[in-house]
Amino acid sequence: MKRTHILVCTGTGCASAGSFQTRDALLAELAKRGLSEELDVVETGCMGRCDLGPVSMIHPDGTFYKNVKTAEIPQLVEEHFLKGRRYEKLLPTDPETQHLVKTQADFTFFNRQLRIVRDNCGVINPEKIEEYIARDGYLALGKALTQMTPEEVIAEIEESGLRGRGGAGFPTGRKWGLMRKAPLHPKYVVCNADEGDPGAFMNRSVLEGDPHSVIEGMAIGAYAMGAHQGYVYIRAEYGLAVKRLHIAIEQAYRLGLLGKNLFETGFDFDLEVRIGAGAFVCGEETALMRSVEGRRGQPSPRPPFPAQRGLWEKPTNINNVETWATIRPILLKGAEWFASIGTENTKGTKVFCLAGKINNTGVAELPFGTTLRQMIYEVGGGIPNGKKLKAIQTGGPSGGVIPEQFLDTPVEYETLQKLGSIMGSGGMVVVDEDSCMVDFARFFMEFCCDESCGKCPPCRVGTRQMLLILERICRGEGEPEDIAKLEELADMVKSASLCGLGQTAPNPVLTTLKYFRDEYEAHIREKRCPACACRELVHFEIDVPLCKGCSLCARACPVQTIERLGDQKKFIIHQEKCIHCGACFDVCKFDAVKKTSPGIPVPA
Amino acid sequence: MNLDELKKLKEKAQRQVALREGHKKYRVVFSMGTSGIAAGARDVMTTMLDEIDKRGLDDVEVAITGEIGLVDVEPIIRIEEAGGEQVTYAKVNAADARKIVTEHLEKGKVVEGLAVGKAKK
Ligand SMILES: Cc1cc2nc3c(=O)[nH]c(=O)nc-3n(C[C@H](O)[C@H](O)[C@H](O)COP(=O)(O)O)c2cc1C
Ligand code: SF4
Ligand code: SF4
Ligand code: SF4
Ligand code: FES
Numbered sequence: 001m002k003r004t005h006i007l008v009c010t011g012t013g014c015a016s017a018g019s020f021q022t023r024d025a026l027l028a029e030l031a032k033r034g035l036s037e038e039l040d041v042v043e044t045g046c047m048g049r050c051d052l053g054p055v056s057m058i059h060p061d062g063t064f065y066k067n068v069k070t071a072e073i074p075q076l077v078e079e080h081f082l083k084g085r086r087y088e089k090l091l092p093t094d095p096e097t098q099h100l101v102k103t104q105a106d107f108t109f110f111n112r113q114l115r116i117v118r119d120n121c122g123v124i125n126p127e128k129i130e131e132y133i134a135r136d137g138y139l140a141l142g143k144a145l146t147q148m149t150p151e152e153v154i155a156e157i158e159e160s161g162l163r164g165r166g167g168a169g170f171p172t173g174r175k176w177g178l179m180r181k182a183p184l185h186p187k188y189v190v191c192n193a194d195e196g197d198p199g200a201f202m203n204r205s206v207l208e209g210d211p212h213s214v215i216e217g218m219a220i221g222a223y224a225m226g227a228h229q230g231y232v233y234i235r236a237e238y239g240l241a242v243k244r245l246h247i248a249i250e251q252a253y254r255l256g257l258l259g260k261n262l263f264e265t266g267f268d269f270d271l272e273v274r275i276g277a278g279a280f281v282c283g284e285e286t287a288l289m290r291s292v293e294g295r296r297g298q299p300s301p302r303p304p305f306p307a308q309r310g311l312w313e314k315p316t317n318i319n320n321v322e323t324w325a326t327i328r329p330i331l332l333k334g335a336e337w338f339a340s341i342g343t344e345n346t347k348g349t350k351v352f353c354l355a356g357k358i359n360n361t362g363v364a365e366l367p368f369g370t371t372l373r374q375m376i377y378e379v380g381g382g383i384p385n386g387k388k389l390k391a392i393q394t395g396g397p398s399g400g401v402i403p404e405q406f407l408d409t410p411v412e413y414e415t416l417q418k419l420g421s422i423m424g425s426g427g428m429v430v431v432d433e434d435s436c437m438v439d440f441a442r443f444f445m446e447f448c449c450d451e452s453c454g455k456c457p458p459c460r461v462g463t464r465q466m467l468l469i470l471e472r473i474c475r476g477e478g479e480p481e482d483i484a485k486l487e488e489l490a491d492m493v494k495s496a497s498l499c500g501l502g503q504t505a506p507n508p509v510l511t512t513l514k515y516f517r518d519e520y521e522a523h524i525r526e527k528r529c530p531a532c533a534c535r536e537l538v539h540f541e542i543d544v545p546l547c548k549g550c551s552l553c554a555r556a557c558p559v560q561t562i563e564r565l566g567d568q569k570k571f572i573i574h575q576e577k578c579i580h581c582g583a584c585f586d587v588c589k590f591d592a593v594k595k596t597s598p599g600i601p602v603p604a
Numbered sequence: 605m606n607l608d609e610l611k612k613l614k615e616k617a618q619r620q621v622a623l624r625e626g627h628k629k630y631r632v633v634f635s636m637g638t639s640g641i642a643a644g645a646r647d648v649m650t651t652m653l654d655e656i657d658k659r660g661l662d663d664v665e666v667a668i669t670g671e672i673g674l675v676d677v678e679p680i681i682r683i684e685e686a687g688g689e690q691v692t693y694a695k696v697n698a699a700d701a702r703k704i705v706t707e708h709l710e711k712g713k714v715v716e717g718l719a720v721g722k723a724k725k
Contacts, residue, residue, distance in 0.1 A: 001657035005623050059624045060665040084634075131621050143607075255605055263605065
């Protein structure tokens, strides 16, 4: 028996922080100290705090360690595994309580979560099917095949209230029912693992941490809908997820949990991985299907819906990674249990990605109905550096911005929509007072414009025109009519675009115009950026009495426009050559460089 | 594979991950300070782990701590039962360790000759 399991996260985030080296150093150190027999080192998927990576979790005492770099290993082994006391240097601090966090269960980031989809993530080794099976793996599939009719499976999913996690929140049971009734054969099931939102990685975390949960969900769905072939569509850049998916599929075949005659019921199901190049639009279901077929990934009009004519013109059901991974817990614990979690309209949990100006960044699974305030201040630990929260953007690049006064909104599909935003894939980007909302909208418009596939003019041309206007406003060249023009273009792009990309691309602009119109007006009328973020509109000046003459700024200035003031130990900026890069502001340790956006007329 | 085979595989696999499944009935704590190690606590612990493994007990966790404070009677083991009593064993050797596993951890019977202290939690 092993007395301790040392779980080392080898998700992509921690891997890039060196967790494989950590694992190797740990194994070597344990061997050196003769501890290999007593302690086990287990690789897991993402634990959700990649920003603290490499992270590690110790069982059974529950200690959670951050930044476990190779250099720390000898000390860590000495303290924790030989002497039996926590190595405090690597314990995280809870931003809420300012205490060192001893165990994962004490960490607000973790203990406010409710883990259904990510229940196994960071707990099991995703490359060992036995560990998945130990935690009831494939029992739900066995139950469905041997004890339930396909109709009963669909009824169970329908009763659970599960809605698709890919963005639109369409009821999964209903979608499966339509597919089951489709007359053509063969039928296909597809897992959408494209996850194109920049910075979002909830799907990746599930595939890396618990690939079998997705495979099992797909096999159950295939049985329910009458399909025998499935595809997981995943982007090439998700290398580790692809690798673990391949390993998982191979192991499932080896144990007879994929392939022919599953559970001796005569039901066959085969599963393949299809790699996408990673265009954002390929996450759209019609484009995705073309890409799986090996054609160019461009959206096409619906109807026909995939359930009518999908892959190779045959009925096809596409669900998101998280949707598929939610099937197994529902079958194991029942629709009623699942429906007791969440809100009236939206049941269960969602994996959110907390990013931006927030203390605890990472992936967190929370019940629907959790308020934005709880997400930001409890799970997220608040805003760093004592800054003020300005807004939160939900739903990825085509999501909307929600200002502070709506922080008590419970998060679900309808409530976000009412505020002009979307759920999308569950991205949450926190914006603080230092961000300019016009610039923010410009940034996302640029993303959508770049990712537009160009098939339909409203999206291709409309997003480009909107981007040009936004860029102009940020440069201080906006004109009074620009706001109206933006609104007009936004309406046109929203209503006339073929696919969801165009239909949602104006959201960031529309919501910032709705909630932060004064910032647009300040840029346009006064040539002023209230957040002092737009480069062309800011002004840097040295507050001479505060300047200690250290010359750091002068050395940092790329255009050498900071010079000594006469023969004093003071410096000043010669404004003519200043390119507003902000380097001087960033380096000054005495707050002597002042950043302002005075508006017109800019003082000389 | 059929459902019964899967369930059997699960039972077997469960022991691999049992340690990660939260609270156990018994927690065995070894005093592993300098004096404990000098008195042979490491060997006693390895023996105990081996015996727990042999018996297939998975409602037990084994932990180490610094000096418990009774330096003369090392190796010392404290067994904590969840919500129950706490028993301390002193001067434990490898054979005793096996006995503690079969009697205390498996059958729930305190090994009277070895126990030095008993405290209700
Ligand atoms: C531009 C665009 C990108 C999308 N990207 C994704 C994606 O990365 N993952 C995903 O599951 N759904 C994505 N969707 C939604 C899919 O079209 C589809 O609705 C979803 O996969 C259905 O799964 P669900 O019913 O489980 O939500 C995207 C839609 C659009 C318009
Ligand atoms: S809306 Fe944009 S992304 Fe969608 S089909 Fe049209 S051009 Fe392509
Ligand atoms: S860095 Fe600050 S203190 Fe130093 S010379 Fe520049 S303004 Fe003065
Ligand atoms: S903002 Fe940049 S260019 Fe201007 S003075 Fe400072 S460092 Fe030089
Ligand atoms: S990859 Fe390690 S915590 Fe996310």
